[in-house]
Amino acid sequence: MFDQSQMGSKPSTRIDEARRQIEICNACRYCEGYCSVFPAIMRQRSFADADITQFANLCHNCRGCYYACQYIEPHEFDLNLPGILAEVRSDSWERFAWPGPLARLFQRSGTALALALALGFAVLFWAAQTLRPESGEGFYAVMSHGLMVSVFMPAFLLPLLALFVSLRRYWRHVGGQRVRISHIRQALSRAAQMKDLSGGQGQGCNFEDEDRFSNSRRYAHQAVVWGFFMCFGSTASGTVMHYVFDWAAPYGPLSLPKLLGVPGGLLLTAGCLELARLKLKADPALGARRVWSGEMGFVLLLGFVSLSGLLLYAATGTAAVAVLLPLHLGAVLTFFLLTPYSKMAHGFFRLAALIKDAADK
Structure with missing residues (x-):
């Protein structure tokens, strides 16, 4: 299970966690029509760091996907896609x-x-x-x-x-x-x-x-x-x-x-x-x-x-x-x-x- 405290750790750790969650979302596909993020995810099978950064900046943090998700805490997958993408997004603004x-x-x-x-x-x-x-x-x-x-x-x-x-x-x-x-x-x-x-x-x-x-x-x-x-x-x-x-x-x-x-x-x-x-x-x-x-x-x-x-x-x-x-x-x-x-x-x-x-x- 992902420790939420890691969302304040190093950018590389946050990107790895975002990749883990995105791979689960790509297998589930329940939120396919929610926003621009999910169709972009579902066009690919693997995700480089640059892809994660792109998805994070497509996300508008509306949070609808979180409340619709069956894999959020207390499920062992412990998904929080809006939260981790927000962290990656703010990292990208700082990095660039x-x-x-x-x-x-x-x-x-x-x-x-x-x-x-x-x-x-x-x-x-x-x-x-x-x-x-x-x-x-x-x-x-x-x-x-x-x-x-x-x-x-x-x-x-x-x-x-x-x-x-x-x-x-x-x-x-x-x-x-x-x-x-x-x-x-x-x-x-x-x-x-x-x-x-x-x-x-x-x-x-x-x-x-x-x-x-x-x-x-x-x-x-x-x-x-x-x-x-x-x-x-x-x-x-x-x-x-x-x-x-x-x-x-x-x-x-x-x-x-x-x-x-x-x-x-x-x-x-x-x-x-x-x-x-x-x-x-x-x-x-x-x-x-x-x-x-x-x-x-x-x-x-x-x-x-x-x-x-x-x-x-x-x-x-x-x-x-x-x-x-x-x-x-x-x-x-x-x-x-x-x-x-x-x-x-x-x-x-x-x-x-x-x-x-x-x-x-």
Whole structure:
């Protein structure tokens, strides 16, 4: 019988344990239609380490297979496929991250690290208000546009470089080949619909309650994803308006940045709160316990970024801006810098796994 304490041991031990459980699943095949993982498993008869890593990143930890399984504890097979794949998955993010030590630090102490960085950056931004411009409107009356650009441009580009290096390492490890546009289209469609969180019959998964099928986690993920893209679109449209059309902020409530940013922020805040609630309610034994802090830290950080942005917009023109702006900018800067090492990276890895899966079919 597998000792659950081994799930916190060496990565090689966890991969070997995942291989043992996957071989049993491949013989049973009861969960064939549950998600993308099982059809991928059943296309093969033997499993290399790279295959295990690919399966782990295909898994969305919906946990439906665990509650349907007849071989979980106290059976001698002692299967816990969602739990062991979560461990292998977090190992892969750490192994392929660049630079790696930052990923390991965040995975184990994510909440404390995010809080410390956000508050530290907020203090620096608060101090930088002494360099405020003599003229300016809205936020730029508190902090200059040039200062914001000089800080956030490299903070945005460097994490993108780190993510590119990480994904390139992953793609090479799992044996990814050249893909077609159709493979990318299939992967994007599956990711956008969150099909792997809908359960085998489309009635949802069992993430927060073994006896209850629910789409709560699926909808919360969709709210976070679409809210994030709307907020990104808000920032991008503001950038175009500023540099291309010479329309300086602040923008009115019917402008494109506000029409995208306000509902996007509401979606993002609501989605993060729901994900945090579900995570507190779910059984930690079916996930990667050793990186729980990192996962929760990321959700709380992203939620605070969106909430502080909404509060900042509501406080425009008041003295509260001088307090809220440093807090918001500190959280945003922390989010950008930690993106390659936080659970934000899982979206990129899972998309890569879905693209490879589409190509393998």
